Structure formats: C-alpha cells, structure tokens
Amino acid sequence: MTKIDDVLLSKYGETSSVPSPVNRLMTDFAVGFRDGRDINLGVGYVNEQTIPHRAIQLACEQVLSHPEKYRAALNYGGAQGSPNLIASLRRFHIENRIGGITEQTLNGRDIVIGANGATSLLESVTHVLPAGIVLTADPMYYIYCNDLERKGFKVIAIPEDAEGLDTQCLKSKLAALGSERTAIRFFYVVTVNNPTCTILSNKRKRELVDIATRLSYEVGRKIPIFFDNAYSDLVHDSTVEPLASALCYDALGIVYEVGTLSKILAPGLRIGYLIGSKGAFLDSIIQRTSDIGFSAPLINQEIASYLLDHGIEAQIEKVNHGYQQKAKQVKTWMAERLGDNVQECRGGSAGFYFYFTLSNVATGTTSDFFKFLTRTTGQEDIDGPRDSQHPKVIYIPGEHCVHPEGDMIEIGKRQLRISYGFEELPQIHAALKYMREAIAYSETVR
Ligand SMILES: Cc1ncc(COP(=O)(O)O)c(C=O)c1O
Structure with a gap:
C-alpha cells in the first residue's frame, strides 16, 4: 500500500x-x-430560572401569527439582520438611554446582528482584520483570546485593578513597544470582565478611548477599540455608577460595542450585535455573516425583537x-x-x-x-x-x-x-x- x-x-x-x-x-x-x-x-x-421560557413561547406564537410584521420568519434572513430586531435594539438603547445613548449617538452608526451570538461577531473580526497585536486586560476572556492566538494574533494582556484595565500600565507597554505599535490591530476590552466581573469605570473607559484615538493619529490609521458588553446589563449592585456607553466618548469613529441577549434573555437564541460607525469595516462584517450562514436564524431574531418590544425592562430587573x-x-x-x-x-x-x-x-x-x-x-x-x-x-x-x-x-x-x-x-x-x-x-x- x-x-x-x-x-x-x-x-x-x-x-x-x-x-x-x-x-x-x-x-x-x-x-x-x-x-x-x-x-x-x-x-x-x-x-436556567432567569430564562423566560413562557414569554419566549408566547413571542414565537405572536411572530408566526403576524406575518404582516414578521415577514417569512421561518425563511432565510438578510445578512445585516432582521430590520425588526435592529429597530427594536435601536429603540431599546435610545429609550432606556443605555449608557447615555441618544438618537444622535446612533446617527452615522449602524447595528449589525451576528450569525450566532456575540461570539460569531468577535470571531468575524479575526477574519476581516489582518493578524497583528491585540491589547486586552489581564485576566483575559480566555475563550476569545485563545481563538485570537490560534489565528496568529499576538495578545498583549495588561493587568487590571479594581477599576478595570490599568491605563498607566497600558501607556508604559505602548511606549515599550516602540515602532511595533504599528502592528497593533485593535483593542478588546470587556466592560464587566470575564473572568473577574470587574466593572470598567467610566473614567477608565474614556481614557481607553483617548489612548486608542491618540494611537490612531500616531500611526495614521484608525485602530478600532471593541468594548464587549456581554454582562453590562447585569450590574446588580445599586451603589455602582451607571455605566456610560463608550460610543459617547468616540469622536473619531473607532469605538465598536458588542452586545448580546444571551445573559438577559437566553443564550439559546444566539442573538449578538455590534454597534459602530458605518463604513468598510462594518460592511465586511456583514459579508462575513453572509459567508458563514447567511444570518442568525430569522425566527430567533423576530422572537428577540418581540421580547425587546414587550417587557424587556421587567425581565432585566428580574434577572x-x-x-x-x-x-x-x-x-x-x-x-x-x-x-x-x-x-x-x-x-x-x-x-x-x-x-x-x-x-x-x-x-x-x-x-x-x-x-x-x-x-x-x-x-x-x-x-x-x-x-x-x-x-x-x-x-x-x-x-x-x-x-x-x-x-x-x-x-x-x-x-x-x-x-x-x-x-x-x-x-x-x-x-x-x-x-x-x-x-x-x-x-x-x-
Ligand atoms: C465576555 C463575553 N463575551 C461574549 C460572550 C458570548 O456571547 P454570546 O452568547 O452572544 O455568543 C460571553 C459569554 O459568556 C462572554 O463572557
């Protein structure tokens, strides 16, 4: 043989x-x-008890019995995501002023829905940006950082303290990188960190946007900063200052916020979204969603849209x-x-x-x-x-x-x-x- x-x-x-x-x-x-x-x-x-089983069942019935609003919910969806869900997310952020977001904040920005939760959007980033250096906090979200390293990115993790990623330490590391700074591709910061659940303070968030903005000017290219808000709706300590959205600090259009409905509704819906400036980067993410599965299951997107329009505040409070x-x-x-x-x-x-x-x-x-x-x-x-x-x-x-x-x-x-x-x-x-x-x-x- x-x-x-x-x-x-x-x-x-x-x-x-x-x-x-x-x-x-x-x-x-x-x-x-x-x-x-x-x-x-x-x-x-x-x-398991935080998942609104009955409400999801009801939402599914409502979606299927209102085809005039939820068109062809069991068919293929468009790659940017369901227009109903995008409108619901927009409203949810603006009406609840999530992190201080207003109509104006979202002007010039768009919302795109991932093929399979926030995870798929984070993964898409690794395909549309060239390999290079990624800066994040230490301890780090090991699942994503492991993915990044398998794709050839070099993760540099900056220790965090009680307020999140230590910006003084970040500045020293940046200085030490010297000309290697041009190899920095993006920042990835989890606003309520996984594994530590440390809440990134608003002051730190603003500093991080400042640092990424300065660095962008220095290297002559926009360096995106992704804030992963997976747990930002789960601040349950009333003494904590309300979390500001990093989009409010973004003058250059480099901030992207990643959100998910996994923690406040159900991971099984697999609904994650990205908010950021319109442009080539966001377009490439939409194409990538199409490439890996056309879109998130449309029925799930419509169910999520219904749930966001009906009683989401009470649900978040309960969770x-x-x-x-x-x-x-x-x-x-x-x-x-x-x-x-x-x-x-x-x-x-x-x-x-x-x-x-x-x-x-x-x-x-x-x-x-x-x-x-x-x-x-x-x-x-x-x-x-x-x-x-x-x-x-x-x-x-x-x-x-x-x-x-x-x-x-x-x-x-x-x-x-x-x-x-x-x-x-x-x-x-x-x-x-x-x-x-x-x-x-x-x-x-x-
Ligand atoms: C920091 C962080 N980002 C993203 C995710 C995944 O979100 P999704 O379920 O929308 O893929 C998780 C899940 O635990 C997480 O901890």
Missing part, C-alpha cells in the same frame, strides 16, 4: 485540532458529571434581582467558609462570577486543591470509593485566565473563577465547604 498522509490542515486547522485547555477541562468533567451530586462552578451558563440575591449570599458564605484563605476577591456587583486569589494554595490542574475537588488524589479516603466517588467540584483555574506571557502568571497560579450563575445556592454552599476542605488538604500534604 502506498503511504498516504493525513488531511493537510492549515495553520489554524492544526492549532484547532487540539482542544483548548479550558475545553478539555470542561469536557473531561462533563463526561462523568453526576446530576444532583457533582457541582459545576466552572461553566459560564446563565441561571438582576436573582443574581443580586445569589451574589450577596455567596459572598457571605465565602467569608464564613474560606475566610482568611482568600487574599483578594473580585466580583459580586455585576455578572455572575467571583474571581479570587488564595493566600497560599495553588489552584492549577496539577495542584492538590484541584485534585481534591475533582476527586483525583488517588486516595480513597479523599476521593471516595471508585464506584461512588464523593461529590466533585469544578471551577476555572486562574492559570487558564491569565496570559501565559503576562505579568500575572505567578499570581494566576493561586487564583480561580467560580460561577454563581448556573448552580443553585445549596449546591454552591456545599461546594464552598469542599473548597474549605481542599485548602486544608493542600496544607497537610505540602
């Missing part, structure tokens, strides 16, 4: 043939997951009330159960993650803490009998959230993200008890 090589993969194909570390972690855990026994604080799933209660309770339990073992903690005001640093204990996948919680210590008294192991707990280790070549690599080894979105309170309570035990175990085996 003649020897035959395997399918020839592109560079991207090659790097994508190996699952990312977080995907591997989640898949391994999901394979043996025992409902009602194991606890998943790792996934970014929204809480936030739920997360606010959970955040408060989990914070109290963290203090009780983990106490001084927590050196620093972020989150609790928005979104549904806490991101914290343990004082002395490593959290990575080879650590005793991780092994205890995933019941892989190899000791039966810890893991439980083979056929009936003790409850397992999964979280996202900080080592996957900080940039491997960034300044936070060392501290990241003692950090972790836990989600209070998906699991209910009794399970989170139990998980924190196991974490306490995992810390004690790590200290004894050290």
Whole structure:
C-alpha cells in the first residue's frame, strides 16, 4: 500500500485540532458529571430560572401569527439582520438611554446582528482584520483570546485593578513597544470582565478611548477599540455608577460595542450585535455573516425583537434581582467558609462570577486543591470509593485566565473563577465547604 498522509490542515486547522485547555477541562468533567451530586462552578451558563421560557413561547406564537410584521420568519434572513430586531435594539438603547445613548449617538452608526451570538461577531473580526497585536486586560476572556492566538494574533494582556484595565500600565507597554505599535490591530476590552466581573469605570473607559484615538493619529490609521458588553446589563449592585456607553466618548469613529441577549434573555437564541460607525469595516462584517450562514436564524431574531418590544425592562430587573440575591449570599458564605484563605476577591456587583486569589494554595490542574475537588488524589479516603466517588467540584483555574506571557502568571497560579450563575445556592454552599476542605488538604500534604 502506498503511504498516504493525513488531511493537510492549515495553520489554524492544526492549532484547532487540539482542544483548548479550558475545553478539555470542561469536557473531561462533563463526561462523568453526576446530576444532583457533582457541582459545576466552572461553566459560564446563565441561571436556567432567569430564562423566560413562557414569554419566549408566547413571542414565537405572536411572530408566526403576524406575518404582516414578521415577514417569512421561518425563511432565510438578510445578512445585516432582521430590520425588526435592529429597530427594536435601536429603540431599546435610545429609550432606556443605555449608557447615555441618544438618537444622535446612533446617527452615522449602524447595528449589525451576528450569525450566532456575540461570539460569531468577535470571531468575524479575526477574519476581516489582518493578524497583528491585540491589547486586552489581564485576566483575559480566555475563550476569545485563545481563538485570537490560534489565528496568529499576538495578545498583549495588561493587568487590571479594581477599576478595570490599568491605563498607566497600558501607556508604559505602548511606549515599550516602540515602532511595533504599528502592528497593533485593535483593542478588546470587556466592560464587566470575564473572568473577574470587574466593572470598567467610566473614567477608565474614556481614557481607553483617548489612548486608542491618540494611537490612531500616531500611526495614521484608525485602530478600532471593541468594548464587549456581554454582562453590562447585569450590574446588580445599586451603589455602582451607571455605566456610560463608550460610543459617547468616540469622536473619531473607532469605538465598536458588542452586545448580546444571551445573559438577559437566553443564550439559546444566539442573538449578538455590534454597534459602530458605518463604513468598510462594518460592511465586511456583514459579508462575513453572509459567508458563514447567511444570518442568525430569522425566527430567533423576530422572537428577540418581540421580547425587546414587550417587557424587556421587567425581565432585566428580574434577572438582576436573582443574581443580586445569589451574589450577596455567596459572598457571605465565602467569608464564613474560606475566610482568611482568600487574599483578594473580585466580583459580586455585576455578572455572575467571583474571581479570587488564595493566600497560599495553588489552584492549577496539577495542584492538590484541584485534585481534591475533582476527586483525583488517588486516595480513597479523599476521593471516595471508585464506584461512588464523593461529590466533585469544578471551577476555572486562574492559570487558564491569565496570559501565559503576562505579568500575572505567578499570581494566576493561586487564583480561580467560580460561577454563581448556573448552580443553585445549596449546591454552591456545599461546594464552598469542599473548597474549605481542599485548602486544608493542600496544607497537610505540602
Ligand atoms: C465576555 C463575553 N463575551 C461574549 C460572550 C458570548 O456571547 P454570546 O452568547 O452572544 O455568543 C460571553 C459569554 O459568556 C462572554 O463572557
């Protein structure tokens, strides 16, 4: 037999043939997951109870029974998105003055709907912009940054503090880049960061737009800055200053805001959108949506439009009330159960993650803490009998959230993200008890 090589993969194909570390972690855990026994604080799933099942059912009926407004909802849609949904989003932003947006802010700007959530729009950006440097915050949204790196972009992650991406540090890094600054393709900033849920302050947001504007003039080319607002409707702490839209600070037309209905309605609708200046860049994103699937499913877009026109404010309030209660309770339990073992903690005001640093204990996948919680210590008294192991707990280790070549690599080894979105309170309570035990175990085996 003649020897035959395997399918020839592109560079991207090659790097994508190996699952990312977080995907591997989640898949391994999901394979043996025992409902009602194991606890998943790792996934970014929204809480099932926040999804308005009945309202979605009703919206679907309304859409299908009003073809004069929702034309051919089960047919193909246009690549920019449903005109109904675009109008609803426009109204939603202007009437609620989301971030201070007015009619004037949206003049000269457009809204485009992604083929499959905000994720598809972020992914489209990687196709229509040439590879080069992307600046983001550290810890970073590992899912997108991993995608960027597989596509040949170089991610430079700038540490964040309590107000978000540290702009002083960003200025020093820019200065250190010297002539390499011309290789900067875009900024990517998550306004309520994932994994930390740190809220980017309005002051910082304005500074970031200023820095990107200055840099654009310096290199003689517009350098876009993308603000990912995935969780910006989920600020549930009333003491936080209302979040301003970065579009209001944008004189040069370089700001783009990415939004999603995943967290306030349902991830399953797969509705994400991009708002920014009309022009070649936005046109290329629309073409890309057409290339990868023509449009988001039109029926979902129409359902989303109906929901935005009927009772979205009450829905957002309900979602936030739920997360606010959970955040408060989990914070109290963290203090009780983990106490001084927590050196620093972020989150609790928005979104549904806490991101914290343990004082002395490593959290990575080879650590005793991780092994205890995933019941892989190899000791039966810890893991439980083979056929009936003790409850397992999964979280996202900080080592996957900080940039491997960034300044936070060392501290990241003692950090972790836990989600209070998906699991209910009794399970989170139990998980924190196991974490306490995992810390004690790590200290004894050290
Ligand atoms: C920062 C960030 N951006 C985007 C997304 C994805 O949004 P979508 O469901 O619209 O693809 C997520 C989901 O968790 C996220 O955390």
